[in-house]
Amino acid sequence: MTAVLAKAGTPGAGLEERKEAGWRKRDRWSGLVFVSPQLIGMSVFVLLPFAVGLVLAFAQWDGLTELSWVGLANFQAQLADPVFLRSILNTLGLAMITVPVGLALSLLIAVALDRLRGRTGYLLLYFAPVMTSSIAVSLVWQQILRADGPLNEAFSTVFGIPGPGWLSDPRFVLLAVSIVTIWSSLGLNVIIFLAGLQGINPTILEAARVDGAGPLRTMLAIRLPLLSPVVFFSTVVAVISSFQTFDVVFILTKDGGPENSARTIVYQIYDEGFKHFQFGMASAASIILLILTLVVTAVQLGLQRRFVHYES
Amino acid sequence: MNSITFSRRNFVAGALGVGALLATSACGGSAGGNSASQITWSTWGTPEEGQRFKTFNTAFKADNPSINATLQMVPSYSDYHSKLLTQLTSGTAPDVFYVGDDYLGKFVSAGVLMDLTPVVSGPDAKVTLADFNEALFGAGKTDKGIFALPNDCNPDVFWFDKKALAAAGITENPAELAAAGNWTIETFLAMCAKLAANGMTGAIFWNYWSTHWSWVTANGGEVFDSAGKFVLPQDPKSVAAIASLADAFANKSFTVADTLPDGSGADSLFVSHKAGFYVQGRYGIATAEQSGNKDDYDIAPWPTVSGKPGSSGVAASYLVINAKTKAPKTASTFVGEFLSSKGQTLRLADGGNAVPSVKGADSVVLGGNYPAHAKSFLDMTHTGFEDFSKEASVPGLSSDVSKAMLSMYQGKASAGDTIAAVSTLIEKAV
Numbered sequence: 001m002t003a004v005l006a007k008a009g010t011p012g013a014g015l016e017e018r019k020e021a022g023w024r025k026r027d028r029w030s031g032l033v034f035v036s037p038q039l040i041g042m043s044v045f046v047l048l049p050f051a052v053g054l055v056l057a058f059a060q061w062d063g064l065t066e067l068s069w070v071g072l073a074n075f076q077a078q079l080a081d082p083v084f085l086r087s088i089l090n091t092l093g094l095a096m097i098t099v100p101v102g103l104a105l106s107l108l109i110a111v112a113l114d115r116l117r118g119r120t121g122y123l124l125l126y127f128a129p130v131m132t133s134s135i136a137v138s139l140v141w142q143q144i145l146r147a148d149g150p151l152n153e154a155f156s157t158v159f160g161i162p163g164p165g166w167l168s169d170p171r172f173v174l175l176a177v178s179i180v181t182i183w184s185s186l187g188l189n190v191i192i193f194l195a196g197l198q199g200i201n202p203t204i205l206e207a208a209r210v211d212g213a214g215p216l217r218t219m220l221a222i223r224l225p226l227l228s229p230v231v232f233f234s235t236v237v238a239v240i241s242s243f244q245t246f247d248v249v250f251i252l253t254k255d256g257g258p259e260n261s262a263r264t265i266v267y268q269i270y271d272e273g274f275k276h277f278q279f280g281m282a283s284a285a286s287i288i289l290l291i292l293t294l295v296v297t298a299v300q301l302g303l304q305r306r307f308v309h310y311e312s
Numbered sequence: 313m314n315s316i317t318f319s320r321r322n323f324v325a326g327a328l329g330v331g332a333l334l335a336t337s338a339c340g341g342s343a344g345g346n347s348a349s350q351i352t353w354s355t356w357g358t359p360e361e362g363q364r365f366k367t368f369n370t371a372f373k374a375d376n377p378s379i380n381a382t383l384q385m386v387p388s389y390s391d392y393h394s395k396l397l398t399q400l401t402s403g404t405a406p407d408v409f410y411v412g413d414d415y416l417g418k419f420v421s422a423g424v425l426m427d428l429t430p431v432v433s434g435p436d437a438k439v440t441l442a443d444f445n446e447a448l449f450g451a452g453k454t455d456k457g458i459f460a461l462p463n464d465c466n467p468d469v470f471w472f473d474k475k476a477l478a479a480a481g482i483t484e485n486p487a488e489l490a491a492a493g494n495w496t497i498e499t500f501l502a503m504c505a506k507l508a509a510n511g512m513t514g515a516i517f518w519n520y521w522s523t524h525w526s527w528v529t530a531n532g533g534e535v536f537d538s539a540g541k542f543v544l545p546q547d548p549k550s551v552a553a554i555a556s557l558a559d560a561f562a563n564k565s566f567t568v569a570d571t572l573p574d575g576s577g578a579d580s581l582f583v584s585h586k587a588g589f590y591v592q593g594r595y596g597i598a599t600a601e602q603s604g605n606k607d608d609y610d611i612a613p614w615p616t617v618s619g620k621p622g623s624s625g626v627a628a629s630y631l632v633i634n635a636k637t638k639a640p641k642t643a644s645t646f647v648g649e650f651l652s653s654k655g656q657t658l659r660l661a662d663g664g665n666a667v668p669s670v671k672g673a674d675s676v677v678l679g680g681n682y683p684a685h686a687k688s689f690l691d692m693t694h695t696g697f698e699d700f701s702k703e704a705s706v707p708g709l710s711s712d713v714s715k716a717m718l719s720m721y722q723g724k725a726s727a728g729d730t731i732a733a734v735s736t737l738i739e740k741a742v
Contacts, residue, residue: 062707063401064422147573168573254390255711258571259719274394276708277418 056283063277074284084285086260087268088292090174094264095242097178098185103234105182106189107227111219113190114197123194127187134184138251141180142167145252167252170261177262180248185241189234196230197223225309232308236300243293246270265289348639351646353408354384355629356392364659371658372649379642381408393707400424400634407637408646411460411630413698414521417451417705419632420459426633427457431644438648438655443670448628450698451705460630461651462669464660466593467626467692468522469611470500470515471600471683476585477503480510486589486612487685493620497530500589500615501556504565507588514565515589516578519714519721521699522625523591528553529697530614530622540702542738545731558720558727568721593627594689595665597682610683613692626696628669667693706741713737 057074061067078084109126113119129137144151145166152163166176200223208218224231246266249256256263256271263271265285273282355365362385369381384406386392393415399405400419411419419425432441444462452460472486482503489495504514517523525535533550537543544550560566567587569578582590583603590596600606616622631650633643649655653672660666660676667689668676677689703710716733719725725733 062418062422063397064418064424148576165573168571255715259724271708274397275390275711276706277397 053283053286056279057287058280060278060280063279067280070280074280075288078281078284078288083260083263084265084268087256087263087265088288090260090262091243091245091264091266091289091292093174094178094181094245095239097175098181098242099235099238101178102182102185102238103189103231106186106234107193107231109186109190110193110197111223113194119194123187123191126190129184130187132184134247135251137184138180138248141176141183141248142252145176168258170257170259173253173257173262177245177248177252177257180252181242181245184248185238189238192230192234193227196227200226228308229310232300232304236297239296239300240293243289243296265292348642349378350380350382351407351637351639351642352382352384353646354386354392354396354406355410356386356389358387361665364664368650368655368658372646372655375649376645379645381646403636405634405636407634407639407643408650409632409634410463411632413450413628413630414704414710415707416460416630417701417703418707420451420454421705424635425459426635426637426640426643427459428461428633428644428647429458431633431647432458432461438652439670443653443672445669445671445693447694447696448626448669448698450628450630451701452630452632460632461647462628463631463651464656464666464669465626465628465693466595466666467689467696468526468591468593468624469596469613469688469692470615471582471590471592471596471609471611473582473585473588473590473609475608476507476512476588479585480506480512480588482506482588485610486615487610487688489619490612490615490621490688491685493618495612495615496619497615497617499619501560501565503588504560505563508563508565512585513567513581513587514560515591516567516569516572516581516587517591517721518578519568519570519718520627521703521710521714522627524554524557524713524717525697525700526614526624527557530616530624531556532617536700536702540700540742542702542735542742545735551727551731554720554731555727558730561721562723566721568718570718571722593665594667594677597663598665600683601663606682611685611688613688621691621695623695623697624692626693626698628698669693702742703738709737709741712741 056067058069058071059067060070060074113122116122143149146152147163147165147168151166155161155163164172166172204222204226205218208222213221244266245264249262249264249267250270253262256267266289269282269285269289272278272285357365362383365383365385369383372381373379386395389412392410393412396405396409396411405424429441431437432439432444439461441458445465448462448465449458449460450462452458452462470486474485477486480503484499484503486495486500486503489499500515507514528535528544528550531549531553533544533553534547535542535544535550544554557566561568567578567581569590572578572581578587578590579599579602581587582599585603585608590599592599596609596611597606600609603609613621614624631647633640633647637643650659651670653668653670656668656670656673657676660668660673661679663680664676668674674690677686680686698704699710703713713734716725716730716737719733720727720730
């Protein structure tokens with residue numbers, strides 16, 4: 001800033017300024033070109049579909065004929081539909097299983113790997129399902145969870161009784177979907193937690209050790225509180241991700257499971273839109289999901305003040 | 313060696329150029345083929361069926377060297393119509409495509425299909441309207457025109473296992489009883505009870521519209537009246553039929569194929585002589601062949617109250633032309649040849665999995681002399697009925713009704729509750 005002011009007072013400064021303005025103009029254009037792929041992608045694949053979805057939520061449209069406005073009728077119909085209400089309960093149930101269990105397991109594994117030599121190999125192993133297509137993962141699990149599959153074979157060998165119908169018994173289908181979801185997302189949270197653990201200032205840990213804190217005390221009183229921002233971030237992401245569960249349900253259950261036992265909100269959106277050709281109803285369900293996600297995230301942000309500790 | 317200077321200006325200009333190129337290429341979607349002699353057509357099917365379609369394509373190309381017909385196959389029936397809908401909405405649907413009977417009504421009423429009347433009329437028509445079995449048009453024929461023609465069909469027949477029946481002490485042959493006009497529901501239920509008493513499954517049914525409604529009509533009931541009103545709940549015979557269906561599933565005489573566990577599914581039960589009857593179409597030939605001795609199996613029509621032949625469900629798929637095709641003449645040529653007696657023979661001969669929808673191709677069904685009473689396939693096609701237009705006109709309704717029926721088949725809902733649930737579904741949708 002000082003240099004610019006100094007230049008302004010010297011002869012020929014106007015020319016310099018004009019030159020600089022030209023540079024800046026060209027820079028602005030170049031910058032726009034560089035960010036345009038993102039902007040175009042965001043507009044076409046996020047903003048435009050959101051706007052269209054918002055409009056369709058108040059209309060009746062089958063994708064083939066003219067749309068007609070129906071006001072709030074789609075929302076009323078969805079909220080009165082027991083299948084949709086079941087899908088909300090299933091979605092919440094899935095989140096209540098997969099988020100705490102998935103995060104707890106990830107944290108345990110991250111703590112175990114924190115001081116381990118050759119942890120890169122383990123990390124690759126845990127991260128492999130994250131890199132694998134969820135369709136491929138679901139297809140493999142579909143075979144594992146068959147009534148006569150290897151899981152039930154092992155079950156009957158160990159316990160001497162036939163295993164449950166993971167994908168055919170309404171009491172077990174959501175659990176089966178949860179197991180696959182946890183397994184396939186474990187690696188990502190392990191990496192995040194491990195990065196968080198390794199980011200903790202070692203002098204704090206050393207001070208605790210000098211003060212006589214054992215490993216358990218250090219974990220509960222130092223490492224976990226300092227890791228809480230990372231846990232919070234992972235929880236928010238995991239909840240949003242579990243609210244968007246579709247592919248595992250689609251592959252494992254084909255139609256949301258017996259008696260809609262594993263039908264999630266996103267599966268319901270797909271079913272309304274692409275099986276029943278009711279895009280208005282599907283869009284209304286999307287908006288309800290958005291509101292649900294916003295409310296739950298807002299609650300999490302509110303709780304953050306009480307439970308999350310920042311090192312500073 | 314010359315060096316190339318890659319300045320920022322060059323980069324920006326290049327990036328804009330590539331962007332413009334990508335943008336214009338992305339906007340290049342069109343309805344199917346891009347010239348009058350090029351068309352695309354789509355269907356669902358297994359790899360084996362795909363092979364038959366490729367054989368047809370090759371023969372079509374030989375007869376019409378100037379036409380290129382490109383096949384787009386979708387493996388799963390349940391995903392096929394979702395894809396088709398997005399293609400139609402975005403203007404990239406094929407020129408010619410298959411439509412399932414449970415989605416046909418919607419596509420017809422939406423006006424996205426071309427009127428096929430010219431295809432089946434005129435001196436040059438490869439196939440005429442009179443060649444088709446009238447009962448198979450279903451929702452494809454309206455007072456505004458003919459918008460879909462049946463590719464082929466599959467009447468649900470009662471495949472029976474002679475060995476299983478004998479093991480249960482049943483000496484009568486259902487096919488012979490039917491031929492004599494004595495194939496009654498009472499006899500059939502008695503046979504199923506004997507089979508169940510001997511530790512076998514009486515009859516296996518697939519959970520879809522043909523099963524529910526064929527049982528109602530076999531019992532003399534009515535599902536929809538001629539005006540398209542769902543009258544089943546008001547018809548005492550229909551209500552009694554649904555109740556007897558619920559009873560048969562409850563006492564394990566009947567089993568629903570869809571919910572049998574992996575590894576011991578319907579085919580396994582039937583080929584291992586653990587079930588007396590298996591209700592399915594001509595594709596049952598493949599099931600019988602799996603047993604190693606297909607002569608253990610034969611077919612009979614649906615039993616009726618009187619024992620005389622009745623009317624039962626015939627599943628069909630339809631061929632249609634996209635109303636926005638840029639090659640209507642070429643598409644019409646393709647449809648004419650695909651549905652002609654020659655085309656259907658090419659697709660369905662030698663153990664094919666369906667029954668032709670036109671006259672003049674009966675040899676496809678009768679030629680191999682298998683099963684022994686193969687003529688029942690043709691008889692039942694002529695007397696059968698397609699999925700009711702009202703049901704077929706609402707996408708997903710047929711599968712919603714079947715889901716409601718499944719609860720009853722699994723013993724989780726009573727006949728009365730199921731009828732009420734189905735009534736609500738149909739009233740709400742229609």
